[in-house]
Amino acid sequence: MSAPSVAEADTLIARTVRRHALGWLVAANVVGVWLAGLLVWPALGDLAGPLTYGRWIPVHLNWQLYGWCALPLVGVLMRWILKPQHPAAVEHARVALGAWSVALGLGAISWLGGTVSGKIFLDWHGWARPVLPLAMIVLWTVLAAHVWWGRRQDSAAVGLAKAAVLTGLLAVPTLLWWAAGRTVYPPINVDSGGATGASLLGSTLGIVGIFGLIPRMLGVRGKEGALSGGTVAVFWGSFAVSLGVWGAIEQGNSSHHDWGQILGLGLLMAWVPLLAWWWRQWDWSPGARRWMRAALIWWAVLVFTGWLTFLPELSERLKFTNGLVAHAHLAMAGLVTSVNGMILNQMDSQRPVVKGMAWWQGGAAVMVVVLLVMGWFERDHAAAFYFGAWWVDAGYGVRLGAGVAMSLASMRLLGETRR
Amino acid sequence: MSEGRGSVLIKVKDVVKSYDHGRIAVLRGVSLDVRAGELVSLWGASGSGKSTLLHLVGGLDLPDSGKMEVCGLDPSRERDRLTLRRAHLGYVFQLHNLIPDLTVEENMRIPGLAVGQDPRETRKRVEELAEAVGMSERLSHRIQDISGGERQRTAICRALMNHPRILLADEPTGSLDEQTGDTVFGLLRNLAEKEKIAVVLATHERRFAEQCHRIVRVRNGQLSEL
Secondary structure (H helix, E strand, O other), rough: OOOOOOOHHHHHHHHHHHHHHHHHHHHHHHHHHHHHHHHHOOOOOOOOHOOOOOHHHHHHHHHHHHHHHHHHHHHHHHHHHHHOOOOOHHHHHHHHHHHHHHHHHHHHHHOOOOOOOOOOOOOHHHHHHOOHHHHHHHHHHHHHHHHHHHHOOOOOOHHHHHHHHHHHHHHHHHHHHHHHHOOOOOOOOOOOOEEEEHHHHHHHHHHHHHHHHHHHHHOOOOOOOOHHHHHHHHHHHHHHHHHHHHEEEEOOOOOHHHHHHHHHHHHHHHHHHHHHHHHHEEEEHHHHHHHHHHHHHHHHHHHHHHOOOOHHHHHHHHOHHHHHHHHHHHHHHHHHHHHHHHHHHHHHHOOOOOOHHHHHHHHHHHHHHHHHHHHHHHHHHHHHHHHHHHHHHHHHHHHHHHHHHHHHHHHHHHHHHHO | OOOOOOOOEEEEEEEEEEEEEOOOOEEEEEEEEEEOEEEEEOOOOOOHHHHHHHHHHHHOOOOOEEEEEEEEEEEOOOHHHHHHHHHHHEOOOOOOOOOOOOOOHHHHHHHHHHHOOOHHHHHHHHHHHHHHOOOOOOOOOEHHHOOOOHHHHHHHHHHHHOEEEEEEEOOOOOOOOHHHHHHHHHHHHHHHHHOOOEEEEEEOOHHHHHOOOOEEEEOOOEEEEE
């Protein structure tokens, strides 16, 4: 069989990324529906024996994070770095994505067996602790090989940028392995156990940085051809200023009552219009634009409500409640999923995935609202959640319905990829 | 061994437990039998392995080697642990481990949920237990509004909710003043004697250990009967 053309190879790589990413979205959603069902009918848990709610939770969370949320970004790296001219480029992508998916499968075996670190989203423990770092090393090796093969085709600046990003990524497997340790903790406010404003600002700015780089790395052209130096300077200059603010506020054990933390986190509000303005400078494919509009709405809601719920009193009222779960779904099912839809459609603009979009967005919105309302009443009515008051059961019922709608939507999106 | 007690409910044989990949040996091949109706104290200094032994018997941790049988079940087996926790074991912790947002009554009702207990039966059991420990007037109070002794009495009621055959109490008087500690200990002794529950009490306080039917000293990873 002859090697595919450059365009064919690009498309094949994009579709492989889609199949893996959307496949994990479907799998994680099915687990999510099972978990939502257990909240409505806890007695179902007895049928599953030792595979309790607590065993399935890390499966749902990690498949969403490292499967669905991460793989489209892996796709961005592949689009930027892999050389589709290489006769085995498609195979290389398949090997890297395959290793990643095997790691997620092995992780699930470990979590369902009850072996976890006890740290949310860093559950890799025991024999499973190195599996995802190893898959990351496989991916890194593939990317590094392509940077080497393509060194004569890239300009010096682009080659340098790729080498710099690869050097940074080299630290990720080790960091993941290290952070999963039971004795390693992130900066938190030790009085409340919550994240500090500085840690929330820093991590969100990291995401803003990735959002800023996505169009360039995907090879999207500027609307008017090349972006002007002024446009680039405004965006990245604002980013540098934000990083400066983050560096200036207290990084250690600071309370959410400190004005520095509150105002520092409030800085993210400026990034709502800034990100919208930046993304609109690029000539996205029609399929990508639809998901982009949704992403920007979710981004605005996430930043505003995230800041509100950090404030004293509101923070105390909502922490460790369904309100926090609402925030997590707002971030991952709303924002990240929409950004990923944008990425996947841009990577394969000839065959956009759109048919499940309305169901997905509607389901996610209902889920977020229901969880937020339940979270609001949870502190004053804790017993209702333990002993199953009618309104709690009704809320969980609606959540289950929203989860089913989202799962069906994800299956439809996957089906569009495979058609 | 005490005479006139019931059948053996806890059998521990040559159990070894270590931490940090074997570097910290906590239990070095210990054996212990406990019968129904016995009040047994595990007495030893902090860090001697009392809590570790209770955790193993209660299925909260797994041994490195050795055999255990609790109410005819093996707490190191997952399926058996489920039955043990729901039906046969009650656990009382030093710091109570109650749910602060719930009332005294609601905390007591929690174990009933796990076994799908009829609400009327749960209500009756709550009243019966609250009466026995003098908490009837406090049922509607939230945990943060009651004293340390009342919290521990609530925790004991919660542990007894499903009529367990064994009660494991890990330093139940450790956080209490002398008088309240005496009250809680008296309650545990009554339970063992009147309801024929096997009570295993981990304590570092000699005065409580000496009032039990048997004193098992825990030292250097070994058990010795005094």
